[in-house]
Amino acid sequence: MFQVYLIDDEIWALISLEKLIPWKEYGFCICGKSNSAKKAWDDICKNPPDVVITDIRMPGMTGLELLKRLHDSKMKTQVVLVSGFAEFQYAQEAIKHGAFEYLLKQVKREQLKECMIRLFTFLSEQKKKMLETEAYSEKQFWTQMQDQQIKRAAECLFQIEKQEWIGKVCFVASCKKENIVDKKNGKMIQVESFRLFLLGERDENAYGLCIADQEKSSKSEEIKKFLAQVSEQETVWGISRIGDGTQKVSEMIWEAQTALRAAYFSQNQILSYHIKGNGWKKWDELSRAMYYKQNTQVRMQLEALKNEVEVGAVLSDELFSILERIDYEYKKSHGKNLKPQEWIRECDMIHSYPSDKEFFRWLMVFFPVQSEVGSDSAQYIIHLIENQLANAPTLATIGKELGMSQGALTQILKRQTGKNYSELLLEQRMKRAKELLVYTNKTITEIAEETGYTDLFYFSKTFKKNNGISPNEYRKEKRIENEQSTNEK
Incomplete structure (x- = not known):
């Protein structure tokens, strides 16, 4: 997700702006906020956000002065200026120093939504260009290596082969x-x-x-x-x-x-390696099944694709291209994307799902069929939870997708796991939280958000209630155990 920093000297305006839209739905997260542009400048220099949304008229440093500093320092941060004064010279200054947008107070919800949609498109294109530049630089490296090391290797070969x-x-x-x-x-x-x-x-x-x-x-x-x-x-x-x-x-x-x-x-x-031919041969059948929402047929085609990936007939770079087409068709038929917005290239997909088995298990979740709500329905629901912990679906939503009532699903879960949906959700959240505490350096706040808790205090309280110790204590205890285990080996 792209990071947004909010600045306004009026606290109520800052709070209102933060709650005006569901930022994550538009591919953004709030990484910081301040009621002073002067204080915000230090934060921005330490960790430049993708976007700054700032009021213009503020004591100490105005939004225009902040924009000019960002422009002069050649930061790639995009700036959206907000002002209660519809004065032409402000707009002129904003354009001169590269502001992305100029909004008038009070900022309307639809106005901000439209701005963020355009910003997401712009930033995504910029990121894609940057990745293409990196890929070009990578090829440049190999080209240089060809000029030097390969030349030496060839000379060595000539001495042997004549x-x-x-x-x-x-x-x-x-x-x-x-x-x-x-x-x-x-x-x-x-x-x-x-x-x-x-x-x-x-x-x-x-x-x-x-x-x-x-x-x-x-x-x-x-x-x-x-x-x-x-x-x-x-x-x-x-x-x-x-x-x-x-x-x-x-x-x-x-x-x-x-x-x-x-x-x-x-x-x-x-x-x-092999050059992609005319693309995966079964694409038309998969596309047609997706259009008519024939999930059984979709799953059959995905199984066929999985088999080709397993034997190396379809390499992971081609699979990512196929996924982008699947994502496009899915959005047309379901009104939403299935591919995470942060997946820009093949490496992003592999980072999230390092093996084909994990990848296809994730992909199949989007195409449930009635037969899946049988003996393995509990595992299916647990898999759904695992993949959407930050914004887990309700049991009613899952039931609607599977064509079952919430009550019927509750009975199945109780019978197969001995637990209700809330208990399963809590279990998975605690499991993921423990993994993140031990194996990453993410802050407790970041871990709370990633496991679906918007309130840090409530997360800490819930964690301690279920594990007997606080998240910080758990992290210290497990890392000491891991160090001792490593030293013994």
């Missing part, structure tokens, strides 16, 4: 750098008809240019056998398309990197 490697079987392979067996030479590993020249390391991965003498070496069985000999057991590999050496090595490295990421996602020991 001939060009163009025309031979050639590809780039990638794995975790600690899994390469022979690190002494640091230049070449040779096994039978294969030679692997170590090119370099990046993001914990090692990259090697593989060259073979004979055409038969391009067979997948031969490649697997070779890679097994130069790495530890059960090493996961990603390899580029196999060529004749005429393609750019930097592109082959890029392909190997993508294939390695997909291999970890689908739990394959080795995956080869």
Whole structure:
């Protein structure tokens, strides 16, 4: 979500603005607020928000002065100015220093909504451009490496072969750098008809240019056998398309990197990169089933997609493209997105769901069918809760989606788990809170919000009632236990 900082010297106006719209629904969260632009400036410098919404007329420092400071410091923070004075010179100054919008007090709910929708679109596009720039920089890195390290590797090869490697079987392979067996030479590993020249390391991965003498070496069985000999057991590999050496090595490295990421996602020991053809063949059937809300058919097509991901026929980068199309169709038929707004690229999806099994389990939740409300309905509801803890659906909402009454669902939950919906929700919230306390450095406030509590005091009270100690005490106790356990090992 994008961060918003609110500033107004009138406390009542600040509170009113904060409660005017449901910020999270529009992709934003309030990261700070202040009744002084001068005080707010220090906060903004320490942790620049994506958006500042500020009143213009304030003592000490005006909103226009704050805007000018942000403009002069070249911060990318977008500014929305608010004023009770509809004076043209204010608008002129706002435009001159790059304000995103100029709103008049009292700010209307619809006016603010429309502004935030445009802001979200603008910021999303900016983020996408930034990611594309990062991707370009990444390719630049490999291109530079091609100019330097690959040149040295090729020179080493020429000394051994006394001939060009163009025309031979050639590809780039990638794995975790600690899994390469022979690190002494640091230049070449040779096994039978294969030679692997170590090119370099990046993001914990090692990259090697593989060259073979004979055409038969391009067979997948031969490649697997070779890679097994130069790495530890059960090493996961990603390899580029196999060529004749005429393609750019930097592109082959890029392909190997993508294939390695997909291999970890689908739990394959080795995956080869391949160019996407005309897209996933079953898309039309899935799209039609989604349009008519035939969830049984949707699930069948998603199972087919899952099978193709499992065998590596569809790599994770292509899966993300398919997900974006699913999200588009889902919004058309259901009026809302299923893909989280913060998922901009494939890496975001994999960060949330590191394996294909976890990903498809999450995706299936959006397409429930009547048969699911049977012996495993409790697990289905628990899964819904786990994925929406911050804004968990009510039992009535779940019942409506499944075509069942709230009373009937309550009876099923009691029979299958011995607990009612409130107890299950509390259980899952406490479970997640414990995980976040031990394994992250998030503040107690952040953990409370992530587990569905808007009141920090109520979260702390509930946590202590269910666990016997406060959240802070729990964090300290468990971390001490973990340190002691690590030292013993």
